[in-house]
Amino acid sequence: MAALYILIPVAVVLVAVAIWVFFWAVDSGQFDDLDGPAHSILFDDDEPQKPSAADAVESSEDQPEQRKGD
Structure with missing residues (x-):
């Protein structure tokens, strides 16, 4: 019975919190x-990114040049 005197106020405080x-x-x-x-x-919502002129230059520099005679 003595435990109820502690548990009831603790429960009320927890509910209030x-x-x-x-x-x-x-x-x-x-x-x-x-x-x-x-x-x-x-x-x-985003539209696909279109390559800019700077990206086109960078990608062409990365690829080896193709020759017409080969």
């Missing part, structure tokens, strides 16, 4: 958008 953490998370925006990040990975 859990409620405080929940309201802190809601106020800080932790639960604002749960579906957006999960769906954003499925859609590719």
Whole structure:
């Protein structure tokens, strides 16, 4: 019976802390958008990169020159 005098206040304090953490998370925006990040990975918004003039020069320097007579 003596243990209940300790366990009940400890349980009440733990519940109070859990409620405080929940309201802190809601106020800080932790639960604002749960579906957006999960769906954003499925859609590719980026357009494919087009090679720039500098990339074309670099790639032509990496390849050996081709001769017409070979």
